[in-house]
Amino acid sequence: MDETRMRMAVPNKGRLVDPTLQLLRDAGLVFDDHARSLLSHCENFALDILFVRTEDVIEFVGDGVADLGITGTNLLVEAAAELPVIAELGYGRCRLEAAVPADATPRSIADLQGLRLATSHPNAARRFFADRHIDVEIITISGAVEVAPRMGLADGIVDLVSTGSTLVMNGLRSVGRLLDSQAILISTPDAQRRRASEIDDVQTMLGSVIAGRRRKYLMMNAPVAALAQIERILPGLDSPSIIPLAHEGMVAIHAVVASDEVWGLLGRLRTAGATGILVVPIEKLLP
Numbered sequence: 001m002d003e004t005r006m007r008m009a010v011p012n013k014g015r016l017v018d019p020t021l022q023l024l025r026d027a028g029l030v031f032d033d034h035a036r037s038l039l040s041h042c043e044n045f046a047l048d049i050l051f052v053r054t055e056d057v058i059e060f061v062g063d064g065v066a067d068l069g070i071t072g073t074n075l076l077v078e079a080a081a082e083l084p085v086i087a088e089l090g091y092g093r094c095r096l097e098a099a100v101p102a103d104a105t106p107r108s109i110a111d112l113q114g115l116r117l118a119t120s121h122p123n124a125a126r127r128f129f130a131d132r133h134i135d136v137e138i139i140t141i142s143g144a145v146e147v148a149p150r151m152g153l154a155d156g157i158v159d160l161v162s163t164g165s166t167l168v169m170n171g172l173r174s175v176g177r178l179l180d181s182q183a184i185l186i187s188t189p190d191a192q193r194r195r196a197s198e199i200d201d202v203q204t205m206l207g208s209v210i211a212g213r214r215r216k217y218l219m220m221n222a223p224v225a226a227l228a229q230i231e232r233i234l235p236g237l238d239s240p241s242i243i244p245l246a247h248e249g250m251v252a253i254h255a256v257v258a259s260d261e262v263w264g265l266l267g268r269l270r271t272a273g274a275t276g277i278l279v280v281p282i283e284k285l286l287p
């Protein structure tokens with residue numbers, strides 16, 4: 001392998017693959033994923049992408065085979081690897097939760113004292129309960145965790161949840177959250193020293209896409225008389241751009257707003273006198 005090129009380990013299977021490839025492409029990296037064969041060269045940046053199993057990403061980065069890696073927070077906690085998290089990537093969101101059969105007594109994490117919990121995340125679970133001095137028995141199984149209570153193998157489970165529908169379908173009820181997880185970009189202190197400026201470039205490129213995804217570009221026309229009211233409606237932070245239009249007394253107003261605020265804004269802007277309101281996606285945003 002070419003030692004001058006930086007290497008990033010990314011998942012080759014599972015639910016983090018598609019959003020990871022999308023993020024790298026949206027950031028502007030040009031590469032062929034060759035049906036995710038082991039290695040892919042970026043054409044426009046000195047970066048090689050290594051496709052490995054999601055849980056092996058940490059090993060590849062920790063051992064210095066890759067300088068950067070994309071994995072999930074929960075896997076980093078499970079591996080108890082003290083690797084620096086360079087960026088939170090905003091996808092692959094899930095929670096590690098404890099759950100019991102819907103008709104069981106426990107209502108909170110503390111109520112799990114003395115119970116047996118089945119999980120495929122034993123290290124994260126053990127550490128969580130030990131930190132809180134709650135004595136539980138962790139039973140490690142690698143799959144079908146949610147059926148363990150029904151089979152009599154455990155009193156409850158600790159498992160990853162995103163919508164919660166798997167719990168409900170299996171007659172389980174969450175009693176609390178052990179950790180929040182999402183896809184993260186990790187590195188090592190050594191790689192951060194050796195490749196400071198290249199890692200900074202990657203962080204900037206990926207960060208600009210993530211920042212862009214969280215916001216929308218809002219454009220509208222309005223009579224000058226409505227301007228003060230519209231400015232009051234638009235969320236603070238950045239001052240909007242006000243551009244005079246050819247028709248006297250009319251202006252165009254452009255502003256960047258959080259994606260999740262758009263829903264509550266449009267009706268109020270229209271009532272205040274805005275017309276021709278456009279909501280446009282932002283490809284990249286560098287504050």
Ligand code: AMP
Nearest residue numbers: 013014015054072092093094160161162
């Ligand atoms: P996979 O390779 O599909 O098993 O992906 C596992 C990783 O995806 C987990 O370790 C989490 O970081 C992440 N993930 C996101 N949402 C979920 C979910 N609902 N269940 C399991 N893993 C999830």
